[in-house]
Amino acid sequence: MLEKIDEDAETVKEDRVNRSATIEDVARAAGVSRQTVSNVINSPQIVREETRARVADAISRLNYAPHVSARRLRTRRSSTIGIHLDPYAGGISGVVLDRFVHALTEQAGERSLRVMLYAARTPEEEIRRMGDLREGGEIDAVVITGTFPGDPRAEWLLERGVPFVSFGRPWGRDDVGAPSHHWVDVDGAAGTAEATRHALATAGPRVAFLGWPAGSATGDDRERGWRRALDAGDVRAAGWTPIRVVSDENVARARDVAAHLVASDEIDAIVCVSDSLAVGAHLAAVAAGRPALPIIGFDNTPAAEALGLSSVEQLPEEVAVGALDLLLGGAASIEHRAAEPGSAHVLVEPRLVVRETAPPSVQP
Known part of the structure; x- marks a missing residue:
């Protein structure tokens, strides 16, 4: 197996004499998928140690710089991704979006990108905020959350050709086979x-x-x-x-x-x-x-x-990885989790955390 990987690495070197190594080059040299390489770079804790070591070795031998995958956004104006910060409403379940925003910010930083948070109370106000930030050159791309049928934000972004991905599916007639835009979601x-x-x-x-x-x-x-x-x-x-x-x-x-x-x-x-x-x-x-x-x-x-x-x-950290992969790479270069080949989405499979017994609780 190691001999075969070494041969693949040499082939990759020969194929890229006049260009920088890509994530596909690393994947081929290490004998893994493109998504596995992305996971090693952005979420190493979810990859087996043996696989991490193999990918790290391929990265080293090919002199691959992970941040080059962000070149597409860096050639624009700000290298900044905008994302809406939901108003604080208390409660319990808002922690999921908090974790997603934190993970997105952390992993964007590893790709030499920045994240800008902006507040808005309604979809219409969010559209105005996106327009102002885009016009002022403060953001190059957007991540929208909390999608719903007939979401005007997606339509506005599509009409203006703004790169974006949504955390939440478009909720159309065929979101998997023919989605209107890139999206990542949890399979509820x-x-x-x-x-x-x-x-x-x-x-x-x-x-x-x-x-x-x-x-x-x-x-x-x-x-x-x-x-x-x-x-x-x-x-x-x-x-x-x-x-x-x-x-x-x-x-x-x-x-x-x-x-x-x-x-x-x-x-x-x-x-x-x-x-x-x-x-x-x-x-x-x-x-x-x-x-x-x-x-x-x-x-x-x-x-x-x-x-x-x-x-x-x-698993909002996995959602963040999927969102950045789609935003930076486009549908043709993404190996989707639980998605049909050629589609433009990532569907993250959640996991059940079982706690067998509940401790005594104080009665209300």
């Missing part, structure tokens, strides 16, 4: 499906869902994962009709909504659309004398960890 349906399968296997067939009101693209996607797992488990054959209740993104409201669920003997577990709703459901379960009722959240926030609740981890 896969996350809730995994959570539901775990609950079915460990708690029983009566797994309820506590979600947001219908019409939320992200919430509807996560609900689909729950339904898909229940259908695969054929729970209706056991004579139980799936129970779905909804709440706004509010702990107190979720506690009130979940109270009638946990007070009866109609459910074995609850899968929730977010950690905020999971915390509310847990408080209701404690008040009803069922503190050990399995409740699974989504976001894996410190609040879920503190209460001992299982939760789906979004």
Whole structure:
């Protein structure tokens, strides 16, 4: 294997006599994928030590400079990526976007780029802020978050040819096969499906869902994962009709909504659309004398960890890597996670963090 890699490295050297090494050159020399090289550079902790060493050796032998992948943006005006900073609203689940912004800033710095944060209260105000920053030469590209159907920000950026990528899919008719722009997202349906399968296997067939009101693209996607797992488990054959209740993104409201669920003997577990709703459901379960009722959240926030609740981890650091890869490289040069060849998106598969028992909680 090492001999073959050495031969590939020599071939790469011969092929690039008059040009700088690229990330593809490093990947070929190390015998790995382009994405693995990117992970070694930007998120080495997720790559096996043996693979990291092989890639590092190829980088050294080829004199590859990771920051050259950012040349496309550096040849413009500011080498700066703009991203909207959501207004502080308290709560639990906002920590995910905080982690994403932190990771994006850190990894952009490793590629010799900067990140500029800007505030806006509405999509229309955000468009005005992007326009001002773009016109003033302060940003060259944009990352937008919190996408929704008919998002005017994406349309504005496309019309003006501004390089951008969204954290959140376009929510069109065919976001995977024919997306309107580059996007990276977490596969919410896969996350809730995994959570539901775990609950079915460990708690029983009566797994309820506590979600947001219908019409939320992200919430509807996560609900689909729950339904898909229940259908695969054929729970209706056991004579139980799936129970779905909804709440706004509010702990107190979720506690009130979940109270009638946990007070009866109609459910074995609850899968929730977010950690905020999971915390509310847990408080209701404690008040009803069922503190050990399995409740699974989504976001894996410190609040879920503190209460001992299982939760789906979004991996925002992986989302940041995918966003920068798409923004800097374009669809043709990206090896997508869980994506069809030739598409322009990265779909990050979340992971379920299982906490078997919850510690005693103080009743509200």
